[in-house]
Amino acid sequence: MQTHEIRERFTHHFVKAGHEAVPSASLILDDPNLLFVNAGMVPFKPYFLGQQTPPFPNGTATSIQKCVRTLDIEEVGITTRHNTFFQMAGNFSFGQYFKEGAITHAWSLLTSPIDEGGYGFDPEKIWVTVYLDDDEAANIWENVVGIPAERIQRLGMADNFWSMGIPGPCGPSSEIYYDRGPEYGNEGGPAADDSRYLEIWNLVFMEKERGAGTGKDNFEILGPLPKKNIDTGMGVERIACLLQGVDNVYETDLLRPVIDEAQRLTGATYGANHEDDIRFRVIADHSRTAMMIILDGVTPGNEGRGYILRRLLRRIIRSARLLGATGKTMESFMNTIMDTMTPSYPEIADNRERIQRVAITEETAFLKTLESGTELFETTAAKIKQEGKTTVAGADAFALHDTYGFPIDLTLEMAAEAGLQVDTEGFDKLMAEQRARAKADSQAKKHGHTDLSIYRDWVDNHPTEFIGYDELTAQSHVIGLLSDGKKVSEVSAGHDVEVILDASTFYAEAGGQIGDRGTMTLGDSLLRVNDVQKIGKKLWVHRATVETGGFALGDTVTAAVDPAWRHAARQAHSATHLIHAALREVLGPTAVQAGSMNKPGYLRFDFNYTEQLTPEQLEHIELITNQAVDADWQVNTIETTLDEAKTMGAMALFGENYGNIVRVVEIGGPFSMELCGGTHVAHSSQIGPVSILGESSIGSGARRIEAYSGLDSFKYLSKERTLVAGLASALKAPSAEVPDRIAQLTTKLKEAEKTIENLRKAELLAQGSRLVARAHLPNGITVASAVLPDGTTAGDLRTLAADVKNHLAGEAGVVLLASSTSDGKVPFVVAATKEAIARGANAGTIVKTLNPYIDGRGGGKPDMAQGSGSNPDGLPEGLKAASDHIATL
Structure with a gap:
């Protein structure tokens, strides 16, 4: 049974049982605790914590979530059961069914015959574990399902109590194992040998909330969750391993083709020796993980997600070289893994060229690094051994990193292969002295991972009605006031406050557009709105300062957006769409948006591209953008279904999770059509002139364009005109000749400097x-x-x-x-x-x-x-x- 069929059967089984099918979220979510989604339940966390009410009519859902875990990258391939990327199939109940429902649903899918939609596993080969004191779960397995007591084992907190590893929901679990037979290990069930007895499904009875701590069992239980919930995770890759009759997850239909391609490219043979087998598995595993991370919009870099991606790609390249590859391999590996994964993730087809570009560019750069760095390391290692030492000095490791771009993890690997250690403390000290890490101060104004439960009642029962697309001023009721994180009934002058209205004309920060500014007034009382943030996509939180008078719950205030602010913000946001369209027209479809920020009069646009833009390309992009402004196209907004929007050709942002009904912003028909909830001008001519300030790199494979729009663009152009006029006057030349005259003067200056330098050297040598x-x-x-x-x-x-x-x-x-x-x-x-x-x-x-x-x-x-x-x-x-x-x- 192919992996895509395993996925389809899982979804069909639970939809038939009344669950709503939820598409996989992006690997990248706005959670400061996670680089990547690492468990199937992560997108549902607000519902488990009671911060938001689940939007599923039956209170149940099912998904097959993309997951990445990278804590132990060095261990990949050493065992044959773990991958950095995996697909977690899960079913979820939010206060509906509990232990018996979770257990019977899983048992039915696993053991039902294949011709009835199940997986057809032999019930006699299934074992289960439960938490030490979970008599209820043990009783259900034995007396409801019918598993003999001797195949039900009780394990402790480290094995049968689940959490994400960080504060959040948790609970006892019951794990389902399949006996692969005596050729895989000892008898005695999972407690005796978890190689023979392969874990395939974890049923978590989510009823507690945990605090901070380390490890699987060293944390405090804070108390019960608002409701008893179910979170299960079935490992798609492990089910595929069993149903396809292969020895391990690397030999399934998804990963084995990459190993076969690696054999072709390197001349090495999989199965010949353990060290080479590890390298083959690294190539297969990391190729898939890197491809899926790139698909979700990440590019290689030196920090965070970008560093993880760079590390994965470089381990692939080095493993291939150690197996005997002499040329480039990334294009072949990426093509192979995209072929195997596309049936499950059709969006890969539309992003194939971009994924290849990112991977190949990183390979080209790293091969140069690998050649110079490896030579230096080998020289250093030989010298260390000649001196009878066993440790690579921190200074040497730092020189490899700082001078040659050689990552420390690669130095550690090569040192281990050479039988040496690395002074990592010395390296870390030099790294700390060499760079000051940038602080993500933008998170200070976000809600991050703070407790959002204080907003839950408003989110569930009194969501904000946004009326700001059509009007800037409205009479609104104050339905919530918060000060210092606590609910209050009134506020007075001098206090900072969060105000919640029943209806708001203020745009809340989203989609790269910062929140509106303005005022709320009541008689002589004045409140200045400094920022507007969105909670749970439903609640507008106005962060403000009371300048005069006071406000109380229940007041009817005049909420007014600053019209000049909104006008300039709309100009910048619409200009962002035009620049995006122009950029794709000049560079092609691989130039994909990777983020943006626009505020009144200014915008920046990040995009995935591997080459510096030429002055001619930037000039062309600016020209196309201003031609679109001059065309005076009407800006249309359309509300439709997500599928219909995609059919129309509307572009979506990576990492964004869209609902079933979306808003499409269309400018000039096919010229620009994007999913966007932001505010825009009514006609493109209202944007005014757009001036591109420049273009720069913000990381490997990622670049940024900055521009002014509207009056700010005019002011910028006016200053430039004044500057050119001043130069023309000083040079006594027409403005059009200024660049040539400056070039001539620069050439003469360089010649004079060269003459002076030659005379100085001659005097010196004399x-x-x-x-x-x-x-x-x-x-x-x-x-x-x-x-x-x-x-x-x-x-x-x-x-x-x-x-x-x-x-x-x-x-x-x-x-x-x-x-x-x-x-x-x-x-x-x-x-x-x-x-x-x-x-x-x-x-x-x-x-x-x-x-x-x-x-x-x-x-x-x-x-x-x-x-x-x-x-x-x-x-x-x-x-x-x-x-x-x-x-x-």
């Missing part, structure tokens, strides 16, 4: 002969010593030392040069001819003689050494001490 002529001869060794004037750089000293050394060719000579700069630095260089070295001279040793007198640091090889000091007053004595040292040779 000193070489004079230094040799003034050299004295202690002990038969010629010493050329001089302190050069301020402005002589360390590079100048090296150049002059090499020239003097050439003048001394054929005789034993040492060059001692230094300069005293205006900032108190004392650069110096020591050079020795091979004849002097034969007499015992060593430039590195001579430097050590000089250092104490000038508070210097430095060193080098016998023929050339250099450094710098900070005490110019000590130079005369230092140079004399160096000469005295030479005289003793």
Whole structure:
């Protein structure tokens, strides 16, 4: 049975039982605790916690959720049961059925014959576990389902009590196992051997809420949830493994084709030895995970999700090289995994080219890194072993990272393969000193993972009616006031407050558009609205400051959006849509939106693209955008179903979860059509001029365009015109000729600088002969010593030392040069001819003689050494001490 059929049977089974089928959420959700969705229940968490009422008519749902877990990437492939990406099929009950319903639903699907829609598993091979004191679940398994007591085992909290690993819903669980037979291990059930007895389904009886803690059993139970719920998770890959009769999850119809392709590309054989098998599995697992992460809009980077993706892709590349691949492999791996996954995720077909572009670009960059970094690591490792040591110094690991872009996890892997350890503490210290990590201060104004239950009653029973598409001012009732996170009945001047209205004209921040600004008034009382956020997609929370008077629950206020603010915000948001359309027209469909932010007069637009845009491309994008403005197209908004919107060709954002009814914004017919809930102008001409400020990289495979719109664009263009006029006046040339005149002046300046530099070098080298002529001869060794004037750089000293050394060719000579700069630095260089070295001279040793007198640091090889000091007053004595040292040779 193919994997896509396993998925279809699961969904059909639970829909037939009254559950609503819910599409998989994106792997990326707005949850500060999670990089990726890591469990099937994550999208349903607000319903389990009681923060929101489930929108399912029967209070039950079913989904097959995409999940990624990356905590133990290094362990992938060592065992054959775990993947970083997996599909979790689940059924959920929110206060409806509980233990008996969950158990009987699962049993029916697993054991019903295939021709009746089930999976056809042999009931005699199924074992179950329950939590230690869960007599109720054990009784249901034995007396309702009919599993013999000897196949029901009780395990502790680490095995049969489930949570996400972070504060949130939790509860005892019952796990279902399948006996694969004696060839897979020992008898005795899951408690004896969980390799032979393969876990296929976990039924969680979600009734508690846990607090902070570590591990699977080291946390506090805070209390009961508002209702008893069911959360189950069936591992699609493990079911496929059993139903397809293969040994492990890597040999199913989804992953085995990637292993076969890896064999073709590398010449290695899967099954020949354990080390190579691990590499084959890494390639298969990571190819699928990376592809699915890219599909949901992530691009490689150095932090967060981008770093995880980069790490996965680089492990694929390195594993392929270790197996024998000599060329590029990513395109083949991505094509293969997309072919196997498309039947379950049809959206892959529309994103195929973009996924390939991201993966191939990262491979090209990393192959260069791999070549240079591997060579340096091997040299370092050989030196360490030669010295009889066993640890790669933190400084060496940092040099690999900082200079060659070699990730520390790759250094750790290569060190382990070479039998070495890495000083990770030293590496971490240097990393901390080298960069200051940016803080995500934007989260400060978000609700993040705070307790949203205080808003639940409003979300469920009094959601905000948004009336701001058609009007900016309205009479609204105050139905909620919060101060310092607590409900209050009234507020007075000087207080910050959150205000909830029954109806609001204010747009709440969403879709890249920041919330409206404005006022609420009641007689002489004035409240200034500073921000508007949305809770549960239903409730508008107005964050404001009471400037005069006071407000109380039940008041009828005049809520007024600042019309100038809204006008400029609409201009910027509509301009964002036009730039998106123009960008795709110029760059093609692979330039996909990766985020945006627009506020009055300004916008930034992030998109997935791997190359820097040329000035000509930016000019073309700006031209197309302003042509759309000039066309005066009507801006239409259409409410329709999600499926119909997609049929129309409307574009959706990655990572967004849309309801069944969506809003489509259309500008110029097919020119721009996007799913969007934001506010827009009525005609494209109302946007005014759009000026693109520039384009930049924001990470590997991701770029950003910034622009002004409307009056802000006019002001920007006016300043540019004034600047050009000033330059034209200064150059005494027409404006159109200013770029050429500046280019001519720049060329002349560079030529003059080059001439001056050549003259300076000539003067510098002329000193070489004079230094040799003034050299004295202690002990038969010629010493050329001089302190050069301020402005002589360390590079100048090296150049002059090499020239003097050439003048001394054929005789034993040492060059001692230094300069005293205006900032108190004392650069110096020591050079020795091979004849002097034969007499015992060593430039590195001579430097050590000089250092104490000038508070210097430095060193080098016998023929050339250099450094710098900070005490110019000590130079005369230092140079004399160096000469005295030479005289003793």
